[in-house]
Structure formats: structure tokens, C-alpha cells
Amino acid sequence: MNEMMSKTAAFLRERDCFEILTHDYPDGDTLGSGYALCLVLQQMGKKARVITTSVPKGFTFLQKGVIPQEFEAQTVVSVDIADEKLLGKNREKYAGKIDLCIDHHMTNKIDAPLKLVEGYAAANCAILYKLFRFMDVEFTREIANCLYTGVSTDTGCFRYTNTTAETLRIGADILDIGCDSAYINKVMFETKTRKKIALEREIYDTIEYCFNDRCAIIAATLDIQRKLDVGDGELEGLATIPRQIEGVEIGITMREKEPGVFKVSVRTNGEVNAAQFCTRLGGGGHSAAAGCTVKGSLEEAKNKLKAVVEEVL
């Protein structure tokens, strides 16, 4: 890993004019990674910008300190992206053009000349923290805020099973640098919009328990999304609902992206491997949290998922 750190550091020092790609439906870790790297590169005197399909409202503070720059891109870096498919509308433009891939997904499939992939890291921002330490970066509060956001959101604030002693020490180091953890924790973990509350209430009505209550499925259909006028910001995080229910081993969250196309999040407790589950449907991810896309009517898509549940339980 130190060899890859070293190569990555040399690469960042040699190159210029960076475009940093984040994944579609961006979360705290991909955006935290993107803006942290952008801030570090600009601090190094490089030109850099983050490419994202959106910046959900709660995450705009991550952009603080980033200077908008005009330049022709020469170097493409992807952060927290396991597969080019996850580039969304940016896929066509950047497919096959990634020069450096920094990621923490075991299932990473990106074909890039340089890859810094650590499958056991709790968050991509944890890898970046170690890289920046290795590079002797001068940490600012803005960089620390980006890294803290990535590490805390991908671990449920140090609560999920991916949290290791190293993750907690990285958190401690970031707090020592100085970051707005109280603000970030409040926004990320203790604030819900009225729309989010309305959405949760509606989603509770969709809970379907099956296989002796060992599986729970919820569905945010386009009908619900339109009725409540909710977007990425509100839909983010729904996957914790079915997983939290006592006795549930497989929690499935279905989000209709376009008519008859469901983005599916699978969360597991205990024995079942979520990544293996999703691989059967063309997706991937981590052992306790993974995703895939399933097509068909709500009923058809559910049946496809239930068939896999039946196999794995």
C-alpha cells in the first residue's frame, strides 16, 4: 500500500489540470473526497475542479475554499467510484479516460493506469487522509471538514461495522486538526427536512415483511416522489429504515429512478453478504451494504429481489 501511496503522491505532483469525478447520487464520502482533493491540489498550485452530477443542499459547505478555475482538463481522477457505470450522465464523456482511481470498494472494476484502492478502508476519505499525511499536506479546517464528512457519513458516525480502531484514530486526528464536527454531525445525523419527515411517513406504509420477517422491503416509487416533491437530498439514507428493524437480516430499499427502473440498496445484518446478493443482479458493493438496478413494474422488480432473498436465506 505504501508503494501505491508513493506512486499516487508522485502522480499528483507531476500532473496538472485535474478533473475529479464523483459518483452519481453523490454522498458525503464521494463529495468529501472530491472537494478535499481539489483543495489540496489547488494548495499545491495546481488547477483542479470537481465534476459532479449534483451537490445536494446539505453538502454545499464542502465547496468552501475551492476556487473556480477555467482550464482544459489534462488529468482525470475518480474518487469513491467502483465502476464507470456510477458516473451517471458523465459516463459517456469520461468512460475509459480515468488516469487515477482512488477508491475503497473491494469490488472496484475501474480500468485505470494508476489505482489506489484499499478495500478495507471504512471510507474513501480515510484513504485520502492517509495519502495527505504521507504527502505532508498542510491541513486546513476546510480540508478537515471534507475528510470528516466522508469518514463520518460512510460509517454512520463511527457506528457501522466498517468502523475500525484505525477509523476512530483518523477521526481523532481530524478533530485535532480542527473541524466543525458539531455542525457536521448536526446536519448529517440530526436534521431532517419537513419533506424528509413526510417521505419517511409515506415509506413506512410501504414496508413489506417477508420470509418470516427476516427480510423487509421498502419502495420509494416515482408516484411517491412526485406527490411529495422529494429529490436526492430526501431520498438519501432511506436504506437505514428496513435494516434497523429488529430481526430483519436483509433490508431492501427500492428507489424508482425512471418508470420501471429501480435503484436497489441492500443492507444486511449477520450472515448474508450484500455484495454477493447484488452481484447476482449485476451490481456490487460491500459485505453489509451493496446496490444494484432492477427493471420491471414494482411487483416484478420485487419478485426478482425476493427470488434472490430466497436463495441466500
Add this chain to the structure above:
Amino acid sequence: MNEMMSKTAAFLRERDCFEILTHDYPDGDTLGSGYALCLVLQQMGKKARVITTSVPKGFTFLQKGVIPQEFEAQTVVSVDIADEKLLGKNREKYAGKIDLCIDHHMTNKIDAPLKLVEGYAAANCAILYKLFRFMDVEFTREIANCLYTGVSTDTGCFRYTNTTAETLRIGADILDIGCDSAYINKVMFETKTRKKIALEREIYDTIEYCFNDRCAIIAATLDIQRKLDVGDGELEGLATIPRQIEGVEIGITMREKEPGVFKVSVRTNGEVNAAQFCTRLGGGGHSAAAGCTVKGSLEEAKNKLKAVVEEVL
């Protein structure tokens, strides 16, 4: 602080036949402290037992490894207790008899010959961890589980503002010893019963926004409680719902205890002082979390509360 550590270590080595007192309505930190200290003392060849008013269902695993011992008490230690009032039904027996007080409340009022009180520690278990390190205790998984439970429950799993870099490093050290953090986090922070989910769904329908959405009120009436057959376990924690809503400065949770009698929890963000709010209705508490009792029909009780909201906003 090192001098107090040193005196406390010497005291524990010299004495024997310990009774360890926990506070009433025991939580993860007082029970984690109690059983961790009991395990350490028994490991040292001493006789020790924990005195508690109850051990709630989710906390029984903390007793693992503790050997029931018959003996006549010679030494009384209190853990995580700021005031003898908090001994509940054990107050009469132990008042004025505490030999050693280990606590992390700034407001500690216990009169004892030896006190190890660190007001800035996020959890009492964080103080015990440092004491045990100082004493070169041989940490077992059972001791680690007790300490982790205390540290994690008192910090909302490292999310509350009392979490410092030191707290995170103590968490990391405890993970290194080896503890069942996944199990503990799951039980403490990520499990909701089906009844709890049903209750939340029902409560969402009762949310009333008022005063330009700066106040939100929810109500768990006896009708709802009976319909869903819910008790203390499910009703606990509802007060976080209105407080979490974006823009809400005063979150009010009404729980009907008997017909026409509402136990009211007030949670505030920002300027408004919850204790001052509740004092006007005969209650009290802390600046951000307080309570009172209001009588009348749901409508009448709400109107009494709204009248105070109008005054303070």
C-alpha cells in the same frame, strides 16, 4: 489528575469487599462502569458486586463474567452518580457511606473522602479506561465491552458534542483490546422493534407545525398507545423527532400518561431555553432539554403550551 488516579489505584488495591453503586434509571454508562470495575476488582482477587435498581433488558450482557459473591461489604464506590438523590430506592441505605466517588459530572455533589471526578470526560467509562490503563489492568473482552458500552452510549456513538479526539482514541484503544462493538452498536443504536416503527409512523401524522414552523408539536395520546400496544420501551426517544426537523427551534413531545394528563418534553435548538420554558408550567431541566406536566384535553393542553411558545419566541 494523575495524583487522583494514583490515590484511587492505591485505594482499590488496599481495600476489599466492594459494593459498587450505579444511579437510578440506569443507563449504559453507569452499568458499564459498574460491571467493568467489578470485573477488574474480581480479577485482582477482591470481592465485589454491583448494586443497581434494575438492569434493563438490553444491558444484561454487561454482567457476563461477573462472579456472584457472598460477603459483608466494607467499601462503597459510586460510579457515574452526581448526587446521592440519584440512588433511588438505595439512597437510604447508602447515603453518607460512599468511600470513593468516580464521576464525570461537573455538577458532582457527592461528599466522599476520595473523589476521582473529571468533568470534561465524555463518559464515566472514559475515566475508568484511563484508570485501568494507569493500573496496568489486564483487559478482557468483557471489560472492553462494558467500557465501550459506556463511552458509546454517553456520546451517541461519538456523535454528540461531548466527543473529543481523546474520546475517539479511547474508543480505538478499546476496539484494539477486542470488543463486540458491532453487536453493541446494533443493539444500542440501530434496532427498532416493529412496534416502534408503527408508532413513529402514527406519530408523524400528529406533527403540528406552528409559529411559522419554528415550533413543532407531536402527541402520543392514550388512544395511539392503546391501539399500537406500546409501552415505555417504544415511547422512549420520541422527543428527538420534533427537535430534528429543520428550522424547528422548539420541539414539543406530548405523552398522555392518564386521561387528560400530558407529560411534556421540550427540546430546543439555538436561543430558546427549554428549562425556562418548562419552569413557566411548573417543570424544569437543562437549557436544551426540559420537561413539565400539562393537564386538560389534547387541545387545551396544546393551547397552554402554545401560549408559552408565543411568549418565548
